[in-house]
Amino acid sequence: MVSKASEGGRSGPSRRTMLAGAAALAGYAVSAPAHAASKASDRIEALLARMTIEEKAGQLSCFADMIRPPIGDINPLVNLRNAQTLLAETRAGRIGVLMNGMGTQGALDAQKAAVEGSRLKIPLLFAADVIHGFRTVFPIPLAESGSFDPHLCERTARAAASEATASGLHWTFAPMVDVARDQRWGRVAEGAGEDxxxxxxxxxxxxxxxxxxxxxxEDSMLATPKHFAAYGAVTAGLEYNAVELSEATLREVHLPPFQAAFDAGALSTMSAFNDINGVPSTANKRLLTDVLRGEWGFKGVVISDYTADQELVAHGFAADDRDAARQAILAGVDISMQSGLYLRYLPELTASGAVPMAVVDASVRRVLALKEALGLFDNPYRSINDKVEAMRTATPALRQLSREAGGRSIVLLRNEGGLLPLPRSGKRLALIGPFAEDRDNVVGPWAFFGDKSLNVDLATGLRAAMASPTDLIVERGCEVETTIAGGFERAVAAAQAADIVLLAVGESQDMSGEAKSRTDIRIPPVQQRLAEAIAATGKPVVVLLRHGRAIALEGVVRDAKAILATWFLGSEMGNAVADVVFGAVNPSARLPVSFPLESGQQPFYYNSRTTGRPAPADPNGQEYKARWRSIRNDALFPFGFGLGYTSFALSDLKLSEARLRWNNTLHVTAKVANTGPVHGEHVVQLYVRDRVASRTRPVRELKGFQRVSLAPGASREIRFDLRRDNLMFLGDQDRWVVEPGVFDLWVANSSIDGLTGSFELLDS
Known part of the structure; x- marks a missing residue:
């Protein structure tokens, strides 16, 4: 048994406890999902028996679709093939997947080349980076994650799939499920944040x-949780950088979202660019085969990121391209993206015995099973219909959903004196800043397929909502990172002529996303100077922050009377912001990332572990504690935080039992009441802390959340359920454990407040 410390903790787990925890995990993390592609059909075996090694290598090769090339630069220009070459290689059976093309006519031409022109008539898969919308763009995933609304996320993904498949696509390289705790990393914009x-x-x-x-x-789109794995942990937030982390951090932080995605039915994943502790993910057999397929029972397909197999050479992990191809296929990468290494080297590698044919056959079998699961053998022209494309693209319903999602993603960070919402009439407003009338920075990164004609800028959205559109004065003041002649002077004059200033400042979409790491996550200096000049007029300022990450706010921007985190909200951004500014939508989103006090705090996240010398509550407290000289290690705005146009109160915390038995469920209830003047939605959050453990634990961990919609004066009881498997962590010898002892919990409005309780987990 486990000895208990006097404060209600424990000195360490017994062998019995360790084994019980591992057994609990067996049903939680190792069980194999019942995937549709888990068994190869007779048709696949018959095809495999007839295939040459060149045709097998072709099925394991993905290339950029230059038959219907995308608009804009999506990836580096590497190993591109023109349309005629692609069609010829498709007829020769040397291509299995085309990516990032758009439009039904080109898809029809390519698929005809495959199923009518090739020897074995194996259909092509059409893939694309459909991250947060297609022609109609929704909020960046980070923004939408602030809704804390899985139903909304499911609806926008379903809508994106419907629109993208109408344009001849079958497969998206999304969602990104990397946990990102360093806001210097640009790709934090693509995920769900730090938790x-x-x-x-x-x-x-x-x-x-x-x-x-x-x-x-016809409207189903294969999902690809990415990037496997730990890409969000790149050192210093630097894109493509190395990752150094413990097995516990890998297992507890970076792998669980992938497992959840696979359990939801995902049949593909993408290997990451980064290495982990010196082993590049694309050549990491332990990760891609032992863990993914061995422990988890994953039966789907692994595709490399763009030329990630070839990059094993630059990593210094492979001697040359041939060696890179060998290592990637042996590690468990089924499909090589864009490098062409499999097409070039697999025939010789198998002939020499460097790669067993059985390894290649296993990958081909998985790829063909995937195509069969999508119905492509029976219906190779599915999702290729020009009439459907016209009917399902940029419809009013899609635009309305984009607007709704945008409004539900905006976080109200400050609202002193109830400045917001603004009246639709009777006030003269000045909209100032580089994003005031800007239509090129509303959708955010990774929205290359978006129809720019749909983009609604702030000025257009605000004017459409105002009783008198002429009451809005608009001045840019400056560009995103540079001045414009006379810009400050005109902006100050506009502010002086107005009753209230709306200050649209922040990042351009080219400052977020892939390859957009930043050392300084403040708003650009020229915009800060503009803000100081506007604040000097004495007019009330509402900051409309444009961003794809948490921003370190400072000066008058940080201290503005009202601040809205508006992110990049997609096609309907201007209308979505207007809905919140004028009160048609009561903001209810919460921060999925912590806003730091300063850039230098990165990486920063709410659920860090305590230290032996935790920082004192008094910022001027004693020295020799875990603190900086200039600031406390706190957030300016913490994870889970957000305001609305009404107020909520939590009360009556109750636990069904003070001592939770090993196989029982703890019911946690509390009352939430709308104590304000208008209808609103609140996100109630449940956090837990393991008070004493065999490994130090985070100060808090989110274990549940619920959205509650209440009229003024109304209240409701909410309930959370906690079980033993919610309390697991990686213990001694990197084995999953649950240890009896005392746990603290909070039913809270954010990660730093809440009603507090505790319970003891028993070992029987």
Whole structure:
């Protein structure tokens, strides 16, 4: 048994406890999902028996679709093939997947080349980076994650899939489920933020949305949780950088969202660019085979990221391209993206015995099974219909959903004196800043397929909502990172002529996303100077912050009377912001990432572990504690925080039992009441802390959340359920354990407040 310390903790787990925890995990993390592609059909075996090694290598090769090339630069220009070459190689059976093309006519031409022109008539898979919308763009995933609404995330993914499949696509390289705790990393914009549990819930919702209920349906789009694994932990937030982390951090933080996505039915994943402790993910057999397939029973397909197999050479892990191809296929990468290494080297590698044919056959079998699961053998022209494309693209319903999602993603960070919402009439407003009339920075990164004609800028959205559009004065003041002649002077004059200033400042979309790491996550200096000049007029300022990450706010921007985190909200951004500014939508989103006091705090996240010398509550407290000289290690705005136009109160915390038996469920209830003047929605959050453990634990961990919609004066009881498997962690010898002892919990409005209780987990 486990000895208990006097404060209610424990000195360490017994062998019995360790084994019991591992057994609990067996049903939680190792069980194999019942995937549709788990067994190769007779048709696949017959095809495999007839295939040459060149045709097998072709099925394991993905290339950029230059038959219907995308608009804009999506990836580096590497190993591109023109349309005629692609069609010829498709007829020769040397291509299995085309990616990032758009439009039904080109898809029809390519698929005809495959199923009517090739020897074995194996259909092509059409894939694309459909991250947060297609022609109609929804909020960036980070923004939408602030809704804490899995149903909304599922709806927008379902809508994106419907629109994208109408343009001849079958497969999306999304959702990104990397946990990102360093806001210097640009790709934080693509994920669900810093929390594991939120990432699990929303990642699974997005998989369900993309794929729908039937993978063979015309509007089903295969999902690809990425990047496997730990890409969000790149050192210093530097894109493509190395990752150094413990097995416990890998297992507890970075892998769970992938498992949740696979449990939701995802049949593919993408290997990451980064290495982990010196082993590049694309050559990591332990990760891609031992863990993914061996422990988890994953039966789907692994595709490399763009030329990630070839990059094993630059990593210094492979001697040359041939060696890179060998290592990637042996590690468990089924499909090589864009490098062409499999097409070039697999024939010789198998002939020489460097790669067993059985390894290649296993990958080909998985790829063909995937195509069969999507119904492509029976219906190779599914999702290729120009009439359907016209009917399902940029519809009023899609635009309305984009607007709704945008409004539900905006976080109200400050609202002193109830400045917001603004009246629709009777006030003269000045909209100032580089994003005031800007239509090029509303959708955010990874929205290359978006129809720019749909983009609604702030000025257009605000004017459409005002009783008198002429009451809005608009001045840019400056560009995103540079001045414009006379800009400050005109902006100050506009502010002086107005009753209230709306200050649209922040990042351009080219400052977020892939390859957009930043050392300084403040708003650009020229915009800060503009803000100081506007604040000097004495007019009330509402900051409309544009961003794809948490921002370190400072000066008058940080201290403005009202601040809205508006992110990049997609096609309907201007209308969505207007809905919140004028009160048609009561903001209810919460921060999925912590806003730091300063850039230098990165990486920063709410659920860090305590230290032996925790920082004192008094910022001027004693020295020799875990603190900086200039600031406390706190957030300016913490994870889970957000305001609305009404107020909520939590009360009556109750636990069904003070001592939780090993196999029982703890019911946690509390009352939430709308104590304000208008109807609103509140996100109630449950956090837990393991008070004493055999390994130090985070100060808090999110274990549940619920959205509650209440009229003024109304109240409701909410309930959370906690079980032993919610309390697991990686213990001694990197084995999953649950240890009896005392746990603290909070039913809270954010990660730093809440009603507090505790319970003891028993070992029987």
């Amino acid at each position: 594991v549990y939120l990432g699990e819930v929303l990642g699974a919702a997005r998989v369900r949305g993309f794929q729908g209920k039937d993978l063979k349906a």
